[in-house]
Amino acid sequence: MKEKKSIFSFLLDNRHRSRTISYAMVAVAYIVLEILLKSGNLSSLFTGLLVPATCYLVAAIGLNLNVGVSGELNLGQAGFMAVGAFSGVCVSGLLKASVPAIPRLILAIIVGMLLTAFVGFLIGIPVLKLQGDYLAIVTLAFGQIVMNLIMNLYVAFDSTGLKVAFVENNFELQPGGKYLINGPMGATGTERIANFTAGTILVVFALIVVYNLIYSRNGRAIMAARDNRIAAESIGINIAKTKMMAFVVSAALAGAAGALYGLNYSTMVASKFDYNTSILILVYVVLGGLGNINGTLISTVVLFLLPQLLRGLQDYRMLIYAVILIVIMLVTNNEFLKTKAAAFRRKKNA
Amino acid sequence: MSEKKTPVLEVKELGIDFGGLTAVNDLDMSIYNEEIVGLIGPNGAGKTTVFNLLTKVYTPTRGNIFFDGKDTAGKTVVEINKAGIARTFQNIRLFDNLTVLDNVKTGYHNNIKYSPVSAVFRTPGYYAKEREIEGKSRELLEIMELGQYADVTAGNLPYGAQRRLEIARAMATEPKLLLLDEPAAGMNPQETEDLMRMIRFVRDHFKIAILLIEHDMQLVMGICERIYVLNYGMLLAEGLPAEIQANPEVIKAYLGD
Ligand SMILES: Nc1ncnc2c1ncn2[C@@H]1O[C@H](COP(=O)(O)OP(=O)(O)OP(=O)(O)O)[C@@H](O)[C@H]1O
Ligand SMILES: [Mg+2]
Numbered sequence: 001m002k003e004k005k006s007i008f009s010f011l012l013d014n015r016h017r018s019r020t021i022s023y024a025m026v027a028v029a030y031i032v033l034e035i036l037l038k039s040g041n042l043s044s045l046f047t048g049l050l051v052p053a054t055c056y057l058v059a060a061i062g063l064n065l066n067v068g069v070s071g072e073l074n075l076g077q078a079g080f081m082a083v084g085a086f087s088g089v090c091v092s093g094l095l096k097a098s099v100p101a102i103p104r105l106i107l108a109i110i111v112g113m114l115l116t117a118f119v120g121f122l123i124g125i126p127v128l129k130l131q132g133d134y135l136a137i138v139t140l141a142f143g144q145i146v147m148n149l150i151m152n153l154y155v156a157f158d159s160t161g162l163k164v165a166f167v168e169n170n171f172e173l174q175p176g177g178k179y180l181i182n183g184p185m186g187a188t189g190t191e192r193i194a195n196f197t198a199g200t201i202l203v204v205f206a207l208i209v210v211y212n213l214i215y216s217r218n219g220r221a222i223m224a225a226r227d228n229r230i231a232a233e234s235i236g237i238n239i240a241k242t243k244m245m246a247f248v249v250s251a252a253l254a255g256a257a258g259a260l261y262g263l264n265y266s267t268m269v270a271s272k273f274d275y276n277t278s279i280l281i282l283v284y285v286v287l288g289g290l291g292n293i294n295g296t297l298i299s300t301v302v303l304f305l306l307p308q309l310l311r312g313l314q315d316y317r318m319l320i321y322a323v324i325l326i327v328i329m330l331v332t333n334n335e336f337l338k339t340k341a342a343a344f345r346r347k348k349n350a
Numbered sequence: 351m352s353e354k355k356t357p358v359l360e361v362k363e364l365g366i367d368f369g370g371l372t373a374v375n376d377l378d379m380s381i382y383n384e385e386i387v388g389l390i391g392p393n394g395a396g397k398t399t400v401f402n403l404l405t406k407v408y409t410p411t412r413g414n415i416f417f418d419g420k421d422t423a424g425k426t427v428v429e430i431n432k433a434g435i436a437r438t439f440q441n442i443r444l445f446d447n448l449t450v451l452d453n454v455k456t457g458y459h460n461n462i463k464y465s466p467v468s469a470v471f472r473t474p475g476y477y478a479k480e481r482e483i484e485g486k487s488r489e490l491l492e493i494m495e496l497g498q499y500a501d502v503t504a505g506n507l508p509y510g511a512q513r514r515l516e517i518a519r520a521m522a523t524e525p526k527l528l529l530l531d532e533p534a535a536g537m538n539p540q541e542t543e544d545l546m547r548m549i550r551f552v553r554d555h556f557k558i559a560i561l562l563i564e565h566d567m568q569l570v571m572g573i574c575e576r577i578y579v580l581n582y583g584m585l586l587a588e589g590l591p592a593e594i595q596a597n598p599e600v601i602k603a604y605l606g607d
Contacts, residue, residue, distance in 0.1 A: 209470050216469030220456045224445045231443035235523050236431035236460045
């Protein structure tokens with residue numbers, strides 16, 4: 001029997017269903033939150049969480065490409081966010097007088113993203129040739145090293161130009177001069193130009209990049225290299241190059257997320273991006289399901305917001321958090337539910 | 351085979367040692383275009399090792415491999431595939447989490463290309479190339495009689511279909527020489543019969559040479575035009591199927607003393 005197909009049926013065929021759901025979830029969340037925001041129905045606590053939530057979403061979507069789709073354990077996503085955050089803050093600080101806020105924000109994100117991609121590429125060269133857990137170890141070390149480097153970095157500018165110092169802050173600023181990065185005190189006096197709309201656009205950008213890559217020649221090669229290295233090589237796929245692509249794109253998205261994050265706070269310290277943050281983002285990805293972007297979206301939002309919103313419940317906070325962790329894990333990684341869902345889909349399509 | 355034709359594959363005094371063990375020694379072999387050649391021998395004779403040498407998984411200790419008239423020394427696994435040798439594996443190696451169709455599409459990685467940038471921005475070039483990949487992949491699935499499984503996850507395929515999918519994926523790299531390592535292993539006689547028909551069709555349709563390892567004598571004698579017999583890593587005999595079947599040395603190697 002021939003089925004009559006609507007012109008929108010391509011949105012819901014097997015391949016595109018999860019992608020359509022992702023975009024729909026983001027759109028609905030954005031519209032609802034914007035309405036609440038504009039009508040003044042959002043608490044200031046919650047409002048303050050919106051931009052960082054989008055930052056973690058972008059970093060987690062990127063990490064899922066690296067950990068879920070490419071299958072390499074990366075424990076340094078926060079380090080890449082730090083590179084993007086501090087370079088983005090510098091760009092914005094330097095251009096403050098000459099460029100209006102919105103183009104400056106875009107520029108800062110682009111610079112943060114590209115610089116981080118380049119750093120990721122450099123890290124990837126030695127590491128991606130090796131197999132096994134080397135990447136996990138090196139990325140863990142990388143994150144900590146980046147954090148410590150930035151904590152010893154001084155960047156300032158005044159009428160005589162840009163000044164950069166390391167470990168010892170030995171420059172004297174002219175009157176009117178200003179620190180962009182002030183060693184252990186981090187970025188100070190940043191103009192807060194990030195906003196929720198920009199964050200949502202960045203999330204959509206991350207989704208487009210990752211989904212379009214997955215459903216392409218390169219995405220298939222990345223997944224082939226993950227599933228069977230030897231077979232992938234036997235059909236002419238260069239494993240190191242393929243893994244590098246996933247790694248660099250993941251880093252670049254973390255860099256973009258970092259830039260947005262940095263421009264959301266007037267002060268920001270580098271220790272914010274230690275390995276705890278890397279592990280946290282990894283937890284979002286793993287609990288959401290490896291390679292499952294919708295799972296990443298849900299688990300990131302829930303796990304990021306929950307601890308903050310449960311503050312009122314003091315004593316039960318960690319208990320509730322743990323229960324929700326377990327529920328998310330069961331729902332997103334459960335074989336039984338997956339089989340049921342597949343059967344349901346088949347019945348619907350039949 | 352006409353003597354004047356140059357072989358697509360020529361192996362000269364090939365050998366490899368693993369520590370003290372000589373797995374392959376002093377092997378000479380020539381495969382001509384559009385031939386189906388068998389490589390047989392008892393368990394542990396070194397047949398799979400020969401495939402691993404031809405595809406650069408192992409580096410030879412001695413000897414040379416010429417493909418298309420060129421010495422392949424120093425080439426990598428990836429380069430040898432680009433040069434035109436594709437293979438299947440004795441222990442099936444599919445991309446288990448990809449669909450059957452995507453497994454084959456992956457094989458076109460180097461022959462139908464577009465940049466990751468055009469993938470991310472979905473340029474017209476992306477759609478054109480993807481359509482081409484899809485069309486050719488489905489054609490290969492039809493040839494290997496896997497059309498009905500296109501959207502099934504490869505890891506969930508029945509065993510015989512998995513072996514045929516490996517052939518389809520290898521063919522997607524558009525090779526000049528196809529190496530099949532026990533393609534009929536685990537198949538029942540009817541499946542083996544069907545497989546023989548498909549292998550012949552692939553050779554005729556794509557005009558390629560095929561070298562296959564197989565223990566199933568029904569298949570070997572049925573489709574191979576020439577046969578090499580390996581024993582303890584050495585060439586025991588070479589000839590037409592009828593000659594090999596009548597060769598007392600071969601019979602002795604297979605039946606033991
Ligand atoms: N990487 C290796 N290291 C050490 N020894 C090896 C290695 N690869 C193969 N061998 C040895 O080389 C010999 C030949 O093995 P090979 O797998 O080529 O046999 P085969 O003819 O394919 O056998 P079968 O019919 O059982 O598949 C065996 O003794 C095997 O143990
Ligand atoms: Mg073998």
